[in-house]
Amino acid sequence: MNTQAADVAHSATRLGREELAALVASDIKAGSFVNLGIGQPTLVSNYLRPEQAVTLHTENGMLGMGPEAQGDDIDQDLINAGKIPVTELPGASYFHHADSFAMMRGGHLDVCVLGAFQVSAGGDLANWHTGAPDAIPAVGGAMDLATGAKEVYVMMSLFAKDGSAKLVQACSYPLTGVGCVTRVYTNEAVFLLGAEGVQVRKTFGTTLAELQDRVPVPLTAALG
């Protein structure tokens, strides 16, 4: 395995939130059933192309979710998991909560995209609780999504505000799921997680060598 920075594709500048969303969208296989988490992952829906024929799942009980509702289309009985009014697309279906989570847990969902506080080299995810003693805990469907989807993509900034890396050897925040994350999309690089360890597929405004100095997990260049 080669750790030469020259072996990793790179672009000159770091990615903004929208560019990152567009990148995630372009990586989703045509025909996939996908759940987008609340917050930054929701942006991905703006960049899915019709010819990808991706079906969006929202865990409160719908497949075939369309864009956010505007004006007279707003219907308080038609909301997404973030409780935002949305629309239905042709071919949509509704189902109750136990069915919705059964299709998730049962391995029928191809991809979910989630935000994160931290991801470990082994794919552990921490995204639901800061662990602060005065925080009111709220988990929602985060653990079910992390555990159930076939592929778990994380979208996050690579570094926290204090400069510490969010890709770590072991998460210090309470875990959402164990060994579940398969890819990490950040503003500085895309990481592939698996049996080969942490592989860097592409860097943005930095190099693999520079990243290795700042990220406390062993990195290798992704082959191909």
Place this chain on the structure above:
Amino acid sequence: MPIIASSAAEAVAGIGDNSTVLIGGFGNAGQPMELIDALLDGGATGLTVVNNNAGQGDAGLALLIKERRVRRIICSFPRQSDSWHFDAAYRAGEIELELVPQGNLAERIRAAGAGIGGFFTPTSFGTMLAEGKETRVIDGRGHVYETPIHADFALIKALTADRAGNLIYRKTARNFGPIMAAAAKASIVQVSNIVDTGGLDPEVVVTPGIYVNTIVRIPAAAPEREEARP
């Protein structure tokens, strides 16, 4: 055949102190507001409530919590930008919280209605929400044992009932309704419309009437935007 109550107050009159009550809804969608208001007016206290959330704003479940009628809540997502009544009760130590991952919450309710004595699920394995719970490795993967959530009553909202108690719902307001109707000893349903038996196509019935004990018709409020039109 279900009882058709003449008012929300009559529908919830049997709910006494210390009851366990499943309340449908995800956020405000499917939340049976009028039944909750009637429960509040009826004065029952010491309740254990099961809902995905812990109330929004100053309506419905949030008011039950504000008035300290809820001793214990089982939910997945209590903390929201407008959950101030829950936040205050929780910080004052005046409400007990059992936090459950959303899919485990749904499946525990479903298990109760289906007569299942619990189940092993991979969700939450290895996390603090699995601490103290029985675990088992099944096909190489860690699972956590979860128990059914039985209840005395369910309060749910559907779109239309027939007089046999069959229900259909509306869009994502369906959410917990069908599984809660099955899990409670007595389910109380508010609907926008009641039609004669035979008025619903059996092929599209979502909740069969066997799960429904009481129905009350609460006409849907006219959409506010109609008033703004010339």
